[in-house]
Amino acid sequence: MSTQAQSKNVTLTTLQKIKDAGQKFACLTAYDACFADIASSAGVEVLLVGDSLGMVLQGHDSTLPVTMADMVYHVECVKRGNKGALIMADLPFMSYASESQTLENAASLMRAGAQIVKLEGGAWIANSTKLLAERGIPVCAHMGLTPQSVNRIGGFYVQGRDTEQAQVILEEALLLQDSGANILLLECVPRNLAKTITVSLEIPVIGIGAGPDTTAQIMVLHDLLGVSPITPKFVKNFLVGNNNGIPGAIESFVSAVKTETFPAEEHCFD
Ligand code: KIV
Numbered sequence: 001m002s003t004q005a006q007s008k009n010v011t012l013t014t015l016q017k018i019k020d021a022g023q024k025f026a027c028l029t030a031y032d033a034c035f036a037d038i039a040s041s042a043g044v045e046v047l048l049v050g051d052s053l054g055m056v057l058q059g060h061d062s063t064l065p066v067t068m069a070d071m072v073y074h075v076e077c078v079k080r081g082n083k084g085a086l087i088m089a090d091l092p093f094m095s096y097a098s099e100s101q102t103l104e105n106a107a108s109l110m111r112a113g114a115q116i117v118k119l120e121g122g123a124w125i126a127n128s129t130k131l132l133a134e135r136g137i138p139v140c141a142h143m144g145l146t147p148q149s150v151n152r153i154g155g156f157y158v159q160g161r162d163t164e165q166a167q168v169i170l171e172e173a174l175l176l177q178d179s180g181a182n183i184l185l186l187e188c189v190p191r192n193l194a195k196t197i198t199v200s201l202e203i204p205v206i207g208i209g210a211g212p213d214t215t216a217q218i219m220v221l222h223d224l225l226g227v228s229p230i231t232p233k234f235v236k237n238f239l240v241g242n243n244n245g246i247p248g249a250i251e252s253f254v255s256a257v258k259t260e261t262f263p264a265e266e267h268c269f270d
Helices: 012-020 032-043 068-081 099-112 123-134 147-153 162-177 191-200 247-260
Strands: 025-029 046-049 086-091 116-120 138-145 181-189 205-208 216-219
Touching: 012 086, 012 247, 025 247, 032 046, 032 068, 032 247, 046 068, 046 216, 068 086, 068 099, 068 205, 068 216, 099 116, 099 123, 116 147, 123 162, 138 162, 162 181, 162 191, 191 205, 216 247
Parallel strands: 025 046, 025 216, 046 086, 086 116, 116 138, 138 181, 181 205, 205 216
Antiparallel strands: none
16 A cells, blocks of 8 residues: 555645635545555545445446445545545435435434535535535535436436526536535536536536536546446546556546646547
8 A cells, every 4th residue: 555645634625725726636436445545645635435336346337226334334444545635425326315314324424434425416405405514514516417317317418418408507506506515516518518617606616527627527446447347438547558557547647637638628528
């Protein structure tokens, strides 16, 4: 394991300062102590314990089977390896369907070591966002392609391509910010929509398949290492051609995000 720590623990204030200075930060999924150590030591500011673990670790074809017990276990693992990154954790499918579930499950993730929880949805999560924020739990709102709703959407498709849908996403993003969200994550939306939302919000916006103009980029670890079974358009394999192995690949990702060389044109949707 690598032992070099981030020079200072990353907090929400750190991320807001990066945004306000017009700079970028890098986020990566992590599910265990070893990769949490490597990624945080490589300069990744946010480690997401994502429910993508249902697909990349457990072999399911969606994130729906992931349970709270799975999430708590992996958050605890990541916390043990982390060297100063901010730990974000997903509330899995149906774990925030009611107010009491939202509060209880978010509290379990925070007790396990998360520092911010992520919920998927638009206007309907505004109330949960407010409840959590009022009780001291930071929130990242995940919009655009929301994989927990794959059965409603009909597949893993780009969202917000028509003007009406784009306007709804923008308005709901503003509503979630007003409800207390500290970060917005946009997945698979046209780059111009992501740009409009990023400049309209005060909070940092993390993008995946959302073009180069968001405040930050996130990748799924297995995509970055080229070991995922499918390779969506927005993915880049940073391991291929890298002479410094996995730590080098993650460092290259961080550097590409900060120097704005990733995502490139070929990784964007119009
Ligand atoms: O679960 C996850 O890994 C995510 C990313 C795709 C952003 O939500």
